Structures are given as structure tokens and as C-alpha cells.
Amino acid sequence: MESLPADLCLKIFCWLDHQNLAAAQQVCKKWKVLASDNVLWSNLFKERWGGDRATFYAPVDSKLWKHVYEVQDRCDRVGLGLKIIREGGDYYLVHQGEIQRYLGSRRKSKRAASCSLNTKGELRGDEFMKHEESCCGGILDKILFFIGDLEVASADAKRSRIQ
Numbered sequence: 001m002e003s004l005p006a007d008l009c010l011k012i013f014c015w016l017d018h019q020n021l022a023a024a025q026q027v028c029k030k031w032k033v034l035a036s037d038n039v040l041w042s043n044l045f046k047e048r049w050g051g052d053r054a055t056f057y058a059p060v061d062s063k064l065w066k067h068v069y070e071v072q073d074r075c076d077r078v079g080l081g082l083k084i085i086r087e088g089g090d091y092y093l094v095h096q097g098e099i100q101r102y103l104g105s106r107r108k109s110k111r112a113a114s115c116s117l118n119t120k121g122e123l124r125g126d127e128f129m130k131h132e133e134s135c136c137g138g139i140l141d142k143i144l145f146f147i148g149d150l151e152v153a154s155a156d157a158k159r160s161r162i163q
Contacts, residue, residue, distance in 0.1 A: 002030070009034050018044050018069065041065035045072070071097040078155070084148040091148045103144050 004012075013021060013035055021044070024035040042065040046054045049072060059068050075097035078085050082095045084103065091103040 006034060010037055010040065013037070013040055014043065018048075018073070036064070036066055038065050041069050045069045073097075074099075078151075084144060084151055086145075086148045086152055091145055103148075 009031075013024060016024060016035075021035050021040065025032045042054065045057070045065055045068060048069075049057075053072075057068050057072060059065055074085075074094060078094060078097075080096050082093070085092050085094050090105045092099045093101040093103055
């Protein structure tokens with residue numbers, strides 16, 4: 001694909017669905033630019049939700065069709081209300097499909113794991129303050145992650161009852 005002209009690559013990319021188009025963006029810089037093409041995402045939006053909705057949700061200002069597609073897809077998956085969602089190992093606060101805030105990740109931070117101890121096994125001075133901050137943040141993170149896990153579990157349970 002390196003030697004193919006951009007317009008031919010776009011014609012190939014137009015056959016991809018949204019998941020494969022997103023995966024193609026991860027391959028290289030050239031593919032990231034090509035797979036982010038506004039026309040591709042506009043066509044995907046129209047195929048999935050129809051031309052009337054595309055007219056209504058057309059991007060304004062500096063937003064692109066890819067962003068509009070992602071928001072609409074997230075609305076379909078989690079609803080319009082205020083939710084805590086988990087995507088991979090990361091948690092987000094979402095309202096009407098828009099990510100309002102990144103809440104954190106289940107992955108341990110290197111900083112929290114590298115607190116230094118003195119010879120008695122106690123934290124030293126300023127390290128104690130950092131540890132206290134990370135513990136408090138850790139408890140809040142655990143609460144938010146628990147709520148996010150409940151949201152995911154309840155959504156899965158609702159889907160299985162409907163089917």
C-alpha cells in the first residue's frame with residue numbers, strides 16, 4: 001500500500017466498517033491520515049443511521065465526522081444519561097455520548113509503586129505525603145471503578161434478558 005496513490009487507498013478503505021477503519025489508523029502515519037478521512041466517516045454514519053440523522057448531527061465548528069460517529073456509537077451503547085463507562089482498562093465519565101472526563105485506569109501507576117521506605121519499613125518524609133495522596137486517590141478510583149463495573153454488568157444483564 002506504500003506505493004498506491006492516496007485516492008486508491010481511500011477507495012479500498014471505503015469498504016471497511018468502523019472497527020476495521022479504526023484498526024487501520026493504528027498501522028502507520030499514512031494510514032492514520034487516510035483512515036481519518038472525513039468523507040469515509042460521513043459515509044459510515046449515513047450507512048448506519050441514515051441520511052436524515054446525518055443531516056441533523058452534521059459536525060459543526062472544528063469537529064469531524066469521526067468524532068460525531070464515535071459519540072453516536074457511544075450513545076447507542078451506553079445511553080444519553082450521565083454514566084461511568086469502562087473502555088478497556090480505562091474509565092470515563094460520559095454524558096450524552098460525549099466523554100466529559102477521564103477518571104483513570106485500573107493499571108497501577110509507577111509512582112505509587114515506587115514509594116521508598118526507611119530501614120524500619122516506614123515511608124520517609126515527603127514520600128509519606130505522596131503515599132497518602134495516592135492512597136486517597138486510590139480509594140476514590142476504586143469506588144469509581146466499582147460503579148463503572150456495576151454499570152457494565154447491569155448493561156450486560158439487561159442485554160441478555162432482552163435476547
